[in-house]
Amino acid sequence: MRARTAVIPAAGLGTRFYPVTKAVPKELLPIYDVPALQLVMDEAIGAGADHIVLVSSRVKTPIEKFVTPDPAVVEKVRASGREDLANRLARIGTDVKVTITYQDNPHGLGHAVGCAREVVGDESFMLLLPDELRSGPELLSALADSVQSRGVSAIELLRVPMDKVSAYGVITHVPGAPADGPFDIVGIVEKPKREDAPSDLIIAGRYVCTADIFDKIDRIKPAPNGELQLTDALELQSADSPITGIISTVTRWDTGTPMGWLEAVIDAALSNGDAAAARALLADRLAR
Numbered sequence: 001m002r003a004r005t006a007v008i009p010a011a012g013l014g015t016r017f018y019p020v021t022k023a024v025p026k027e028l029l030p031i032y033d034v035p036a037l038q039l040v041m042d043e044a045i046g047a048g049a050d051h052i053v054l055v056s057s058r059v060k061t062p063i064e065k066f067v068t069p070d071p072a073v074v075e076k077v078r079a080s081g082r083e084d085l086a087n088r089l090a091r092i093g094t095d096v097k098v099t100i101t102y103q104d105n106p107h108g109l110g111h112a113v114g115c116a117r118e119v120v121g122d123e124s125f126m127l128l129l130p131d132e133l134r135s136g137p138e139l140l141s142a143l144a145d146s147v148q149s150r151g152v153s154a155i156e157l158l159r160v161p162m163d164k165v166s167a168y169g170v171i172t173h174v175p176g177a178p179a180d181g182p183f184d185i186v187g188i189v190e191k192p193k194r195e196d197a198p199s200d201l202i203i204a205g206r207y208v209c210t211a212d213i214f215d216k217i218d219r220i221k222p223a224p225n226g227e228l229q230l231t232d233a234l235e236l237q238s239a240d241s242p243i244t245g246i247i248s249t250v251t252r253w254d255t256g257t258p259m260g261w262l263e264a265v266i267d268a269a270l271s272n273g274d275a276a277a278a279r280a281l282l283a284d285r286l287a288r
């Protein structure tokens, strides 16, 4: 069966965005006029998800408020004549099923995914890291298709300069694959030193995992920083049988830092109905 559930880990404290994230979850920062979380949910829905599982933290109550339908707000907006906006608001939290589960203590990505186990059940599922955005659902969809046909987890890969690899999970693949993949992954190491990195192919933030990843998460030991790394669980899967890596061809924004967020906001403003005004504004500022 094709993955229909999408897990979005959203329990992180967003320390790189302090002081904003003292009160506002980073997943709700606006990308021009839409919260990042909505864009990530739209990507999952576009790839075929009909159930979103948010792994949140009990202190991040605005996330719950955002995905909870609020008919009173919709009616107020509709009464003011803004029909399009009312329809847009009405869709939030109603177009797909949304379940919130909690990761009370942040023990890493592997732990966050493990917190979704009961809700996900015994099926393959999409996993989207929400501090990265994509221009569309095509890559995630390709990962889901791959898992459906091959029966092993599939992850998004990017080729990066070697001086960037140590910020990511880095893969080893069966030799002989075309340079643009797909790849049969036989090993993964989390954040290696540049000189120890097995390749220049890093794991980006989209995955479709088979359900046995939960048993693998149960078997892994915490990394030296105390976190359970999803990478270690994927490595165990790849030892059973190679998992699939697909190089991303969609545009990717890393909104986990203020500058990456600004880039996403500018690009969003330049590609929507306000593009001409945004262009004029930027040209004016750059001419000062």
Ligand code: G1P
Pocket: 109, 129, 132, 167, 168, 169, 170, 190, 191, 202, 203, 204, 205, 229, 230, 231
């Ligand atoms: C996580 C994963 C890493 C992956 C990265 C993608 O790291 O552990 O393997 O390459 O996401 O963004 P983090 O960014 O949470 O440190």
